[in-house]
Amino acid sequence: MSTEEIPNKNEKGNIRVYCGREYDITDPKFAGLSKNAIKKLLKDEMWEETRGDRTREKREKFKQRRKERKRLVEEGILEPLPKRSKSKHMTIGNVGVILDCAFSSLMIDKEIGSLRQQLGRSYSANVRAEKESMKMTLTSVDDVLIKEMDAKAPSWRNWKNVEISSESYIEKFDKESLVYLTADSENVVHELEEGKTYIVGAIVDKNRYKNLCKNKADEQGIKTARLPIGDYIRLSSRKVLAINHVLEIMVTWLDCRNWEEAFMKVIPERKLKDCELINQNESEDEEQHLPEKQESDGDAQ
Numbered sequence: 147m148s149t150e151e152i153p154n155k156n157e158k159g160n161i162r163v164y165c166g167r168e169y170d171i172t173d174p175k176f177a178g179l180s181k182n183a184i185k186k187l188l189k190d191e192m193w194e195e196t197r198g199d200r201t202r203e204k205r206e207k208f209k210q211r212r213k214e215r216k217r218l219v220e221e222g223i224l225e226p227l228p229k230r231s232k233s234k235h236m237t238i239g240n241v242g243v244i245l246d247c248a249f250s251s252l253m254i255d256k257e258i259g260s261l262r263q264q265l266g267r268s269y270s271a272n273v274r275a276e277k278e279s280m281k282m283t284l285t286s287v288d289d290v291l292i293k294e295m296d297a298k299a300p301s302w303r304n305w306k307n308v309e310i311s312s313e314s315y316i317e318k319f320d321k322e323s324l325v326y327l328t329a330d331s332e333n334v335v336h337e338l339e340e341g342k343t344y345i346v347g348a349i350v351d352k353n354r355y356k357n358l359c360k361n362k363a364d365e366q367g368i369k370t371a372r373l374p375i376g377d378y379i380r381l382s383s384r385k386v387l388a389i390n391h392v393l394e395i396m397v398t399w400l401d402c403r404n405w406e407e408a409f410m411k412v413i414p415e416r417k418l419k420d421c422e423l424i425n426q427n428e429s430e431d432e433e434q435h436l437p438e439k440q441e442s443d444g445d446a447q
């Protein structure tokens with residue numbers, strides 16, 4: 147018998163005790179709930195009530211660790227941490243990027259969680275650009291995404307130089323200036339052009355929806371293009387990348403104007419495992435005839 151099941155001498159009439167807390171089983175919030183569901187509800191309530199204490203405790207521990215590290219650095223025992231590169235020279239350039247967040251209904255909760263992380267990483271990559279950040283806009287942002295971001299990444303409300311809109315990009319941008327990036331396009335982007343705005347599909351779908359973004363752009367009469375991965379690297383898996391990797395590649399390219407360098411720096415090692423660099427004299431056509439593995443790309447998306 148667990149301690150929770152031991153009859154408690156304080157339990158009288160409708161009053162029960164759970165983990166030292168008395169509760170009234172006739173409270174309407176328990177109506178229709180099983181014994182276990184009531185316990186879960188109480189446990190969640192207690193967890194929420196102690197959130198402030200936990201945050202204070204964490205902050206205190208963090209301060210102590212920082213103080214201790216500072217002392218060890220001053221005594222020459224530890225190396226100072228490298229400065230995080232929020233570039234001093236950062237400027238917002240003339241290339242735009244839209245994260246098209248119109249796909250919430252196509253994702254399960256776990257994927258929405260991954261989307262939240264990928265959006266955060268995309269934002270960080272853009273603000274940490276060495277030379278040039280892109281003008282960033284999040285479009286079609288709906289309640290599902292707002293709820294997820296507010297709950298798990300509330301600092302998104304303070305993101306700098308990012309426009310967050312519930313409207314679609316179609317309502318906000320001149321169609322002619324837009325290019326939808328998608329691995330399914332037959333066109334290849336050779337450079338990121340000034341004055342253009344590149345759309346990235348803000349979806350985590352583990353390759354479930356092939357052609358989703360390509361078809362959407364085609365229907366809207368928007369140009370599409372894929373990154374020129376196949377011109378530089380022969381990957382053994384599919385060339386569909388996660389949102390943040392696409393953003394990181396764009397930011398890196400704007401810094402170094404070299405696709406190969408950008409791909410090698412950003413594409414995860416797992417994907418690069420069996421890759422070959424392509425001699426620039428080989429044609430991409432030749433490369434496309436190689437069979438592609440159809441397996442899903444795991445956490446990359």
Ligand SMILES: C[S@@+](CC[C@H](N)C(=O)[O-])C[C@H]1O[C@@H](n2cnc3c(N)ncnc32)[C@H](O)[C@@H]1O
Pocket residue numbers: 326327328329345346347348349350351352353354355356357358359360371372373375385386387388389392447
């Ligand atoms: C996980 S992918 C989504 C795949 C989705 N099935 C689709 O239809 O695009 C997230 C986004 O990253 C961008 N992306 C991923 N790989 C790309 C590539 N090789 N070239 C261009 N864009 C790419 C696209 O904008 C894509 O919508």
